[in-house]
Amino acid sequence: MRSEFFRLFRAGLCAMILAGTASQTLGAPAHGIAMYGDPALPPDFVSLPYANPDAPKGGRVVTGNVGGFDSLNPFILRGSPPWQLGHLTHETLLGRSWDEPFTLYGLLAESVETDEARTWVEFTLREAARFSDGSPVTVEDVIWSFETLGTQGHPRYRGFWSKVGRIAQTGPRSLRLEFTEADRELALLAGLRPILQKAQWQGRDIAEAGIEDIPIGTGPYVVENYEVNRHVTLRRNPDYWGRDLPFRRGTNNFDEIRIEFFGDDTVLKEAFKAGIISYVREFNAEAWAEEYDFPAVERGEIVKSEIPHQKPSGMTGFVMNTRRAPLGDWRVREALITAFNFEYINDTLTGGRQPRITSYFSNSELGMDHGPATGRVRELLTPFADSLPPGTLEGYSLPDGDGTARNRKGLRRAMKLLSEAGWQVENGRLVNADGTPLRLTVLLQQDGLIGQASAMMDIYARALDRLGIELRIEMTDKAQYAEREANYDFDLTMMRRSLSLSPGNEQMYYWGSDGVDDPGSRNLMGMRSQAAEAMIRTILNARDREEFVAATRALDRILTAGRYVIPIHQYSVGRIAHKAQLHYPEDALPIYGDGIGFLPEVWWFEAEE
Template identity: 85%
Template structure:
């Protein structure tokens, strides 16, 4: 990569922010993020709980398992995101951003006051080293972007330009979201071999104060934090101390919360929320139950099927397995019917597909691939609906018909193929309290499949074994959760792209290889306006949903947080992304 001075006339003026489409919602002189309270008091201590353990404090390399919170609390990027817009960035380490009309390059100018936690200034040398190191030796999530960078060059004392090697309008924004590390810390050392004691120096509001492996990590707010007066930071990171405690499973974590040892928990089960949060601390008013709505797509949560293995490579078999999954009965039994089902990957938002026949621009995008698309993609596809009874006879008959079409027959009570081999499927789940509901679903599902002659085996493994088997795609079915944003982009290739289908550790768990999906992602990345982008995303949603890769379960239509009553948030100005990164603990505070 070029490390030369490469000045030249720009085609656009430097700006305080950049949006994927149109202009940033906030003006150059904005005071704070719209969902933050700029007058929030500072101070106090909050304790959060993680399930599992950790053996690393470096979230930027593949080696080890760090606490997931570290990257956002201890390190910063050139630009920061507003979670009240689909995809807009504002200056953080960089005071301005500039790009050309086609977004073939992007240039950032550093703030002169930007500092690492040890007081050293952030330099362009740090920026270029961070991009190059993370792009070549960092965690795989950083490497895809780097393959699309043709050059990186210093263009002035505080400015750097990245030029891209392919047409992709999202790259100018993604470039602003790479974490910046301190080059001098790693001089003559291999960052990929960093041990637990090698804590990366960052520029963020918090620093690691102390830790005990697999037990706790304590973060202290840096009293000399350089960016506390920035508009992007006013009213955020209000706690003096954030302590992360680690628990063996979710049940133990919830008991610790009830005992007052943890400040807040998130509850993902609507039935548990309705029935298990009436303990004495709630009745006394010491604990508050807050529900946080959002405008995000549903994303996809469910049991993904590994199409690398026969017979799951046959869409008819996958459709039969989806049809036999008695969601209505399972949902009523386990959640009291309180959580609606996911109907597509982007359901609940303008990006979600219509369930009738494809029309207009969506149809035009998909038509060139008509011969390769599974039934329902163009004609319209909706998930099968059960009758709500335990037997679910109609859907089981339909599933049996599909399996027969695919060459399976019942022989001596077993479903066998032409070679007489019985159909046995293995569901891999992590041994974790959070997976208890998934395990209960599979118990009910196994009884339904048994009536079709299919044997369903449930394998529960510890976290380490699960991670290894998932990375090697050693499962027939497993639990999958993909949160999707209002501005999906390059990550979609990592989720669904053919180049990742056989790459160990990739997020393409189903192993899908769809030219249509990749073409829709390309159309999303090159769209010049929101209308074209929405059409391309709706078309992708059709390809994914009609591909029958996942047995969808319920959506998380609202965030549920039980918290100590002194913990407060700006309830009158919630972000469109609701609860998530950038909300708790970032914009909360302790009320006296």
């Protein structure tokens, strides 16, 4: 009887241990992970749905960048590297599918595992994973990369690292990260940290790396040669370890990618017309319609491709620095938005072909409704009702101009708002109670890709002058612009925030108050909103898509009604002019359209017969 008792006791104890283990691990390691729900692709998928697995390998593509470079290390703060470099030469544990809102599949890691609450994540490395010099990728390399980039790397890596409580090896090819905060996105972000080779940096300070210190990566391309501020040539690694992975099938097809650098966008476009570079992206619908009729297009040597997408509009426009008076007053910001005669400016500069951004997440299901808040959105916002910008709960839409050059209706409304804020016209100048005139400075980068910005401000300055406001337009080079932007030395400046179908931690960097007055914050407008931060936390911890969508729509209301940015037009379609030998899967476009992971990643070269 005694032996039977202990047999049953041991059986019960084992059952309890197994049950506890099961509740912690939530099943077996998986081939991918999605922010919400399950990955769309099965474990045995053949290729990404927007890649052509039969695409030929070979050929050469030349792209153009505006500006210069003085670094080939995209992982540290020092220097200015080509923006494409990290995506082509280095890899992460997991890779992103651009045909799903936010889903990752195994890349350097063959599997990912986490618990239901996502308080930790574990990765198992592929045995075949190799650096470009042929050495294996080890758990030691991965842990070193997390720790080093999190403490010495570019600031964009440090926010994630601050939320890691522990990182440790758990097996010959596996490691686990444990998190200190409730944030369901962290398990995915861990899969997107770049992996570097520890041995390369033994006894050296990666943060002080020079131009010649090119980080060794695992990616399909390696740097073959370069000339500072002139060009960088990348060569496809013939021994690339991952060429047969389903995730890589049909991608990285060019033998050579060359990046040429130009002083301004006009020179870059002329180089394209002359056949020096292989493709350009055009952001002006008017230019797309009117200026691409040169002989190479007419002969069919150049093809114009339009790439639709389903992602949010994001926010492009002129951001107002609320750290500076009187821009901390929403009435002044509303007046400045009202005085910006978008309809006339858009018609003048783009032929009216590009629609205006109406909110930060417009053009997607995440965008706010413009009437009163209802349902779950209202429930989320109501606890903050006393601190919300006017119109957040009631409904807010951008003011419309009358379409004429003078926009009298808009200027009258703007003047009324300014008067309510304590500003009056004296001797043709708008002054406050102390007699101080309202002068604003808009900071623009010389030769930026959005070439219309200066022309827009010229028109806008004339409108503000009729209100008695002086608008000074200051153009600076790239280095001066970066310095002044980092120190918030502007009243208005151009801002572009691309937003995804799965917003997450980056929203806190864009709109959160932590470090808002420290140099280099990405919160350019200087907003401080407990309500916005609460919505972001709800986004990060939502267990279902309904809660996630409601929280994002609520955040969109707070941002839009905050009147922090003068929005301009959205880029509702990608426009690429390219040599006829360049091809892409036209019938299988990703939901994110053109962007990182599309060109040059899934394009290929096919010589004319």
